[in-house]
Structure formats: structure tokens, C-alpha cells
Amino acid sequence: MKSELDTSRIVGYSLAVAASISYGASLVLAKQVVEEVPPLVGASLGMIFGMLVLGVVSSRDIKRDIRAPRRAFVWAGLSGLAAGGGIAMMFLAMSNAPVVVVAPMIAVNPLTAILFGQIFIRNIERLTIRMLLGACLVVVGVIIISLGRNV
Amino acid sequence: MTGILFALAAALIWGIGNVWIRIALQEMRPTTGAVFSLFVGLLLLFPLALLLHWDDVTSISAGVMGTIFLYGMANFLMGRFLNYSSISRIGLNRSIPIVASSPLFALILAVMFLDESVNAFIVLGTVTVMGGILLIVTDRR
Numbered sequence: 001m002k003s004e005l006d007t008s009r010i011v012g013y014s015l016a017v018a019a020s021i022s023y024g025a026s027l028v029l030a031k032q033v034v035e036e037v038p039p040l041v042g043a044s045l046g047m048i049f050g051m052l053v054l055g056v057v058s059s060r061d062i063k064r065d066i067r068a069p070r071r072a073f074v075w076a077g078l079s080g081l082a083a084g085g086g087i088a089m090m091f092l093a094m095s096n097a098p099v100v101v102v103a104p105m106i107a108v109n110p111l112t113a114i115l116f117g118q119i120f121i122r123n124i125e126r127l128t129i130r131m132l133l134g135a136c137l138v139v140v141g142v143i144i145i146s147l148g149r150n151v
Numbered sequence: 152m153t154g155i156l157f158a159l160a161a162a163l164i165w166g167i168g169n170v171w172i173r174i175a176l177q178e179m180r181p182t183t184g185a186v187f188s189l190f191v192g193l194l195l196l197f198p199l200a201l202l203l204h205w206d207d208v209t210s211i212s213a214g215v216m217g218t219i220f221l222y223g224m225a226n227f228l229m230g231r232f233l234n235y236s237s238i239s240r241i242g243l244n245r246s247i248p249i250v251a252s253s254p255l256f257a258l259i260l261a262v263m264f265l266d267e268s269v270n271a272f273i274v275l276g277t278v279t280v281m282g283g284i285l286l287i288v289t290d291r292r
Contacts (some may be wrong), residue, residue, distance in 0.1 A: 013288055016249035018250030019233035024256025026226030028265070032176035033222050036215040041207050044193065045219045047240040050227025051189035058232075065183035073187060075175035080188030082168025084195040090162035097154020105158035107291065110251040112166025117243045120170055124177070124205030127244050130290040137283030141276045142254050148272025 039091050047084075103146035108136050172235060173243045181235035189227055245287055252280045 026047045033042035037071055055062065065072075086109075117125040175184050201208060211219070229255075237246040255277055261267040 009241055009245075012237050012246065013249065015233050015237035015240065016246045016253075017239055019230050019250045020253045021256045022225050022229035023250065023253035024254075024258075024260055026222055026230055027219030027253060027257035028260045029218060029222040032218050034217070037207050037211060037219070038197065038200075038204045040200045041204045041211075042219055042222065044197045045195050045208075045211075045216070046223030047189050047196065047227050049220045049223030050178065050231070051186055051193065053224065054189070054232060055226045056183065056184045058180075058186065060180040061185060063179045065179045068179040072178035072184075073174045075171045076179065076184045076187045076265040077191040079168045079172035079175060079184075081195055082164045082171060083188060084192030085253045086161045086165040086168065087192075087196060088199065089157045089164060089205060090202050093157035093161060095154075096157060102154060102158045105155060106162050107251070107254075108266070109162040109165040109192055112162050113247045114166075114244055116167045116170045117173070120182045121173060121243075125243050126171070126292070128290055129245050130286050130292075134283040134286030134290070135244070137286065138248040138252050138280050139283075141279030141281075141283060144253050144272055144276030144279060145258055146276075148270055148276055 039094075040088070043087050043091075046098045050132055100147060100150045103150075104143040107146060111139055161167075169238070169243055173238055176235060176239045181232060181239050185231045185235050189231065210265055248287055249284055251285060255280045 024095070030039075032043065033039075036042075090102070090106060093105070114127065114132065117129055172184055172188065179187075191283060234246070235248050237250065240246075258267070258273060258277075
């Protein structure tokens with residue numbers, strides 16, 4: 001039982017690191033995209049490509065999940081609106097303030113996720129002091145890197 | 152001041168969005184969650200893009216479209232799918248801080264492929280991020 005839990009955690013952490021690497025690669029590509037087209041256009045078209053390819057690759061999963069409770073789709077839809085809204089807000093922020101100001105503000109989003117998680121889904125999200133400290137260090141580190149890249 | 156408020160709003164909106172997907176993923180697969188959330192997000196962003204930048208949308212060259220395709224694969228296919236899969240397995244509190252370390256990997260790639268230079272700030276930031284990830288990963292409870 002303990003071994004299964006450990007394996008699941010290792011897989012979960014590996015997925016998180018892989019997601020971070022993918023997002024990191026996308027940041028490098030985004031830099032090239034925004035030199036050619038407005039960020040909103042690049043993000044929208046990128047989302048279309050991502051959605052279409054993922055939709056085709058995972059069509060079997062989607063067919064199975066059609067019977068999932070409607071509330072699950074409502075929450076996922078709200079999450080999509082939040083993700084899209086966040087992107088729009090980020091572009092608005094960048095057009096009104098320099099990146100050195102905007103990047104650190106945006107970097108705190110893991111802490112807001114943890115905060116909202118503790119407010120709304122405390123029953124399914126356990127938080128330890130160690131996790132909170134780790135998240136704070138990541139946020140501080142990302143802010144230092146953002147500032148370091150813009151020195 | 153307006154820029155700061157928009158940036159804070161982005162951080163808050165992304166934060167609550169991660170909570171909402173955590174709830175959704177209790178009853179659906181990460182793939183379905185990712186596709187559906189992208190679809191709804193597009194309903195918000197794509198009309199805005201068309202409305203504000205019609206000329207840019209209709210005049211994109213094939214080369215730029217190829218770069219946008221790669222960006223879409225990295226961010227919205229791989230990134231979001233892997234992110235949701237991770238949240239589904241280890242929860243929000245463990246997953247999100249690790250995923251949020253992406254600027255570190257962007258930096259590594261930029262140093263490797265774009266000849267970006269490294270300074271003391273960057274070394275300090277990297278060590279701090281790695282320390283944070285280590286604390287989260289070694290939490291056994």
C-alpha cells in the first residue's frame with residue numbers, strides 16, 4: 001500500500017516536472033511568436049492547435065467521460081474561463097507596466113492557488129508547513145530569476 | 152498602478168482556476184478536463200483576438216504559423232495535459248509550485264539554445280527554486 005502511494009507520488013512529481021519543462025519551452029517559443037504577431041493572437045491560435053491535437057489523441061477518453069457528472073464539466077469550464085481570463089489580464093498588465101513589475105506579481109499565482117485551495121477544498125487538499133515553505137521558496141526563486149533576466 | 156492591478160488579477164484568477172480544475176478532475180480524466188477547459192477558454196480569447204487584431208490574424212505567414220503550432224503543442228497540449236495529470240495524482244499543493252518553476256526551465260533552454268547569459272541573480276534564483284522543489288518532494292505526509 002505504502003509502495004503504491006510512493007510510486008503514484010513519483011509519477012505525479014515527474015508529470016509536474018515534465019509540465020514545467022513544457023511550459024518552459026513554450027515561454028521560449030512565445031518570445032519568438034510575439035515578435036511576429038500580437039500575444040493575444042499567438043495565444044488563441046496556439047490554444048486552437050493544442051485543443052485540436054489533444055482532442056484527437058484523447059478522443060477515447062473524451063467519449064468515456066461524456067457520462068461524467070455535469071458539475072465536472074461546469075468546474076472544468078470555469079477553470080478554462082479562468083485560464084483564458086488570466087491570459088487576457090496578463091497581456092493587459094504587460095501593456096500597462098514593465099515586465100520587471102508584472103512578472104513578480106504573476107509569479108505569486110501558486111500561493112494564490114494554495115490559499116484558495118485551503119479556503120474552498122481543504123477536505124481534499126492537505127497542506128503542511130514544509131509544502132508551504134517550499135512553494136514560497138519557488139515563488140521567491142522565480143521572482144529572482146525574472147528580475148535577473150531583466151537586469 | 153493599472154498594470155499591477157491587472158497582474159494581481161491574473162495571479163488570483165489563475166489561482167482559483169487551479170482549484171476549480173482540481174474539483175473537476177475528481178470526476179473526469181485529465182485529458183477531457185484539458186480539452187474542455189481549452190475549448191471554453193477559447194470562447195473567451197479567440198473572439199477578442201479577432202476583434203482587436205483581425206488584420207494580424209489574416210496575414211500570418213506559414214513560417215510564423217509553424218512556430219505558433221509548436222508553441223501550442225508545448226503550452227496547451229503537453230503543458231496543460233501534464234499539469235492536470237499531475238494535479239490529479241498528487242494534488243494541487245504539491246503540483247502547482249513545481250509546475251510554476253517553468254521560468255527556470257525556460258532559462259536553461261534559453262542559455263542552451265539562445266546563448267542567454269547567466270548572472271548572480273539567476274544562480275541565486277535557481278538555487279532557491281531547487282530548494283523549494285526539494286522541500287516539497289521530500290515531504291512524506
